[in-house]
Amino acid sequence: DAMVIQNPRYQVTQFGKPVTLSCSQTLNHNVMYWYQQKSSQAPKLLFHYYDKDFNNEADTPDNFQSRRPNTSFCFLDIRSPGLGDAAMYLCATGTGGISANEQFFGPGTRLTVL
Amino acid sequence: AQSVAQPEDQVNVAEGNPLTVKCTYSVSGNPYLFWYVQYPNRGLQFLLKYITGDNLVKGSYGFEAEFNKSQTSFHLKKPSALVSDSALYFCAVRALNAGNNRKLIWGLGTSLAVNP
Numbered sequence: 001d002a003m004v005i006q007n008p009r010y011q012v013t014q015f016g017k018p019v020t021l022s023c024s025q026t027l028n029h030n031v032m033y034w035y036q037q038k039s040s041q042a043p044k045l046l047f048h049y050y051d052k053d054f055n056n057e058a059d060t061p062d063n064f065q066s067r068r069p070n071t072s073f074c075f076l077d078i079r080s081p082g083l084g085d086a087a088m089y090l091c092a093t094g095t096g097g098i099s100a101n102e103q104f105f106g107p108g109t110r111l112t113v114l
Numbered sequence: 115a116q117s118v119a120q121p122e123d124q125v126n127v128a129e130g131n132p133l134t135v136k137c138t139y140s141v142s143g144n145p146y147l148f149w150y151v152q153y154p155n156r157g158l159q160f161l162l163k164y165i166t167g168d169n170l171v172k173g174s175y176g177f178e179a180e181f182n183k184s185q186t187s188f189h190l191k192k193p194s195a196l197v198s199d200s201a202l203y204f205c206a207v208r209a210l211n212a213g214n215n216r217k218l219i220w221g222l223g224t225s226l227a228v229n230p
Contacts, residue, residue, distance in 0.1 A: 004157075006157075031216050040202055040223065040225065041222070041223070042204060042220040042221065042222050042223055043158070043204075043220060045217060048216065048217070050216060055216075088155075090157055090158065092157075092158075094216060096216050101146065101163065101165070101208075102148055102160045102163055103160075103218060104160065105150075105157035105158040105159070105160075106157050107156055107157045108155070108156065108157045110155065
């Protein structure tokens, strides 16, 4: 089945220790999104890629970076995690363009910062 | 400004009763509207969407939603609730600004509790 995969499902890191979260997709979608979601709040878009074109949200801290080496994979790098970065991180994909419709989500990675 | 409102933080309903989760929107032009469900510690799952056509949209797990242009609403409904429907529900609308049409504007979510 075509899907969005996130690894790991649970990640524990120490304050200030860099961490990378991974997302892959078999949907061959042009767009890949990274969201941060805290305790049953609405997901907050951090950034997205449209093909190789990176689109950062204005309020995304510099501490958060992303890489998309190819269509299938996208990574979220948190350079120096703080306690406030503990959250669920959701990856999603979409078709983009004029027919941009629903987004398809992975299961999420829950990040704990000690 | 474009926005989505879910006026109820929580909805409680008895199993077997009909349920409604409310959503209103504010966009210029024709909206693309979506409903997602999130179970504990899981990602969001797409339920249904309205793009154009019939105002009553049917989706996954027996859910449906009615688009009402005059009331700018897109309420989620189900004729008979199940305990397993207990989850967090998000309404979203596609941003229509040039260059932003790949983004969704999210409501704050409504927690649905179905009691046995």
